[in-house]
Amino acid sequence: MKQGASTRRRIVFCEHVAFVSQIEPKNVNDALSDSNWMIAMQDELNQFTRNDVWFLVPKTDDMNIIGTKWVFRNKMDEDGNIIRNKARVVAKGYNQEEGIDFDETYAPVARLEAVRLLLAYASMCNFKLHQMDVKSAFLNGFLNEEVYVSQPPGFEDHLYPNHVFKLKKALYGLKQAPRQWYEMLSNFLLSKGYVRGAVDKTLFIRKYENDVILVQVYVDNIIFGSNNNTLCEEFVIAM
Numbered sequence: 445m446k447q448g449a450s451t452r453r454r455i456v457f458c459e460h461v462a463f464v465s466q467i468e469p470k471n472v473n474d475a476l477s478d479s480n481w482m483i484a485m486q487d488e489l490n491q492f493t494r495n496d497v498w499f500l501v502p503k504t505d506d507m508n509i510i511g512t513k514w515v516f517r518n519k520m521d522e523d524g525n526i527i528r529n530k531a532r533v534v535a536k537g538y539n540q541e542e543g544i545d546f547d548e549t550y551a552p553v554a555r556l557e558a559v560r561l562l563l564a565y566a567s568m569c570n571f572k573l574h575q576m577d578v579k580s581a582f583l584n585g586f587l588n589e590e591v592y593v594s595q596p597p598g599f600e601d602h603l604y605p606n607h608v609f610k611l612k613k614a615l616y617g618l619k620q621a622p623r624q625w626y627e628m629l630s631n632f633l634l635s636k637g638y639v640r641g642a643v644d645k646t647l648f649i650r651k652y653e654n655d656v657i658l659v660q661v662y663v664d665n666i667i668f669g670s671n672n673n674t675l676c677e678e679f680v681i682a683m
Contacts, residue, residue, distance in 0.1 A: 463480065464527065472514050475531065488580075492583065495583040496612060496613070497612060498593070498611050499609065500609060502607055509594055511593070512534065512615075514531055514532070514596065515616075516532075533596050534615065537617045537618050574668055578664045581625050583613055584625060585621060585627065586612065586613055586614075592611070593608065595607070595609060634648075638650045647659070648660075
């Protein structure tokens with residue numbers, strides 16, 4: 445094979461392959477020196493922009509400012525191959541003060557027994573279960589309290605480096621973040637005709653004539669299945 449043809453093949457291959465870093469950075473400085481992690485960090489902040497999570501405000505002495513940090517994780521497939529670099533901005537929730545930054549906190553976690561019952565029911569009714577991992581789920585939960593966080597390290601606004609962000613929606617790490625996400629999701633499902641389980645509050649059921657769809661929520665993971673695949677397709681589109 446000619447050298448030119450070989451080079452062209454490499455270029456075409458590179459255009460269709462997402463290259464990722466194989467090493468998880470130990471700190472922000474390490475991440476900022478790696479272009480792959482820089483892309484991952486920018487992608488996280490783009491999610492904030494799309495979801496309208498926060499806005500900059502001047503810092504005042506009476507504000508309780510919650511710090512932020514970056515968390516870096518390599519995502520792997522079932523064979524253990526690294527497929528994605530995930531950078532997440534996390535609030536230092538241990539700095540929150542009850543009655544000021546949060547009032548109530550809980551996480552919608554399904555009991556293992558409930559998941560087993562769902563698997564057994566799906567097997568008995570002979571329908572397939574699907575799994576959905578909601579990307580940046582907590583960024584969808586609206587906050588009831590006034591919460592201020594510092595700008596993410598390494599991405600401070602060069603015009604307003606001393607400003608802080610006032611949150612409209614929850615961040616990972618906030619004590620009330622799971623609660624706000626669950627309330628938003630449950631209200632959405634109830635508005636779509638689902639009924640919440642009387643015993644298991646993380647189970648949602650919708651019946652349509654002789655068909656039924658079951659939705660089990662586990663924080664930001666959702667298991668769902670139906671005897672009618674059309675209902676599953678409609679659920680995916682709605683979500």
